Amino acid sequence: PLELPRVKKRPLSWNKITPSEWKSWAKIKSLLPYPGDEAPMENTQSFIAYDNDFIYIAVEASEKLRMPLAKQAMPYNNDCIEFYFQNAKKEIVQVVIDAAGRVFSLPQNIAKELHIVSSVKKGSGYTIFAAVPWKILQIKEIIPGMILPFNLTRVRIDPNAEKSSWGPVRKVFGFRDVQKFGSLIPGALAEGMGRYEEFFVSEK
Numbered sequence: 001p002l003e004l005p006r007v008k009k010r011p012l013s014w015n016k017i018t019p020s021e022w023k024s025w026a027k028i029k030s031l032l033p034y035p036g037d038e039a040p041m042e043n044t045q046s047f048i049a050y051d052n053d054f055i056y057i058a059v060e061a062s063e064k065l066r067m068p069l070a071k072q073a074m075p076y077n078n079d080c081i082e083f084y085f086q087n088a089k090k091e092i093v094q095v096v097i098d099a100a101g102r103v104f105s106l107p108q109n110i111a112k113e114l115h116i117v118s119s120v121k122k123g124s125g126y127t128i129f130a131a132v133p134w135k136i137l138q139i140k141e142i143i144p145g146m147i148l149p150f151n152l153t154r155v156r157i158d159p160n161a162e163k164s165s166w167g168p169v170r171k172v173f174g175f176r177d178v179q180k181f182g183s184l185i186p187g188a189l190a191e192g193m194g195r196y197e198e199f200f201v202s203e204k
Contacts, residue, residue, distance in 0.1 A: 001147070001183040002026045005201045007049045011056055013129040017119045022047035022058050024202040026184075031154060031164035035171035040164045041065070042125070044081070044154045049201055050186055052142065054115075054131040057083065061099070061154060063125035068099035069157055075104045079156055081128055086149035086178050088138035094176070099126040110136040144187030145196030151181045 004026045012018040025047040033039050042065070047058040059081050061068070070078040075098035083095040095111075096104040101118030105111040115131035134142065152166040153175045169177040187196040 001185050002028065002048065003188040004055075004184055004186050005049050006186070006198050007051050007056065007201045010051075011049075011129070011131075013056075013058060013117060014115065014131065015117070017058075017117055017127050017129055019058070019060070019127070022049075025049040025056075025058070028152060028166055031152065031166055032168055034163035034165060035169065037162060037164075040154075040162055041160060042156065042162075044152075044164060046152055046166075048184065050134075050142065052134075054133055055137075055148075055184070057128075057130045057132065057152075059128045059130075059152070059154075061125045061127070063099075063156075064123060065160055067122060068120055068126045070098045070100035070102070075102045076155075077157070078102075079126070080154070082151075082153045082155070082175060083130070083132070084151040084153070084175060084178075084181065085132075085137055086181065087136075088140075091138075092176055092178060093137060095130070095132070097128050097130060101128065142186050144198050145185060145189075148184040148186075149178060149181040150184045151175060151177075 028046040031044045042062045068079045075096045078098035080098040085093040094106040103111045117129040120126045156162045167180040169180045187198045190197045
C-alpha cells in the first residue's frame with residue numbers, strides 16, 4: 001500500500017511541470033516487467049498526493065535511447081502511461097495519457113474532467129502531471145485509511161517496445177487484473193493510535 005500525503009494548496013504543476021514539489025509526495029520508484037518480458041530498459045517513477053477535489057499523479061518516464069513517440073491519432077498507440085482505478089462501485093476506470101499529453105479514457109466521458117500537463121525532453125524522456133477528480137471515481141468523501149485499488153502502467157512502442165506495471169499482473173488478465181492492483185491510501189497509520197490520519201506535504 002502507498003500512503004498518500006495531502007497538499008495544502010493546488011500544486012504548481014497545474015500550470016507548469018515542477019518536479020521539485022513532488023519530493024515529499026508518496027513515491028512509486030519503479031515498475032515491474034509485464035509477465036514474460038525482460039526487465040524494463042527505461043525507468044518509470046511516480047509521485048502521488050491529494051486534496052479534497054483531486055488525486056494528483058506525476059509520472060517521470062525516462063527515454064534515453066530515442067525520442068518519445070506520439071505520432072498516432074490514438075494515445076494508446078503511442079508511448080504512453082496508463083492509470084487503472086477501481087471506483088467506489090467496483091468498476092474499473094482507465095486513463096491513457098501519451099507522451100504528448102493526449103488522453104483516452106474508459107468510460108470515455110471522463111477524459112474531459114482530467115487536467116493534464118506534459119513535457120518532453122530530448123535525451124531524458126517525458127513527464128506527465130495529471131489531476132484526477134475524486135468524483136469520476138464515485139468517491140464523495142475522502143476518509144483517511146480508505147483503500148483505492150490502483151495500477152500504474154507504461155507502454156513503449158517499437159523500436160524497443162516493452163510494457164511494465166506497478167501491480168504484479170497476470171498475463172491472462174493483463175493490466176486490468178484488479179486482484180493484483182496496488183493500493184493507494186489517503187493518510188498514514190498513526191503510530192500507537194491504531195487508526196489512519198491525514199498528514200500534509202512538507203512546505204520545505
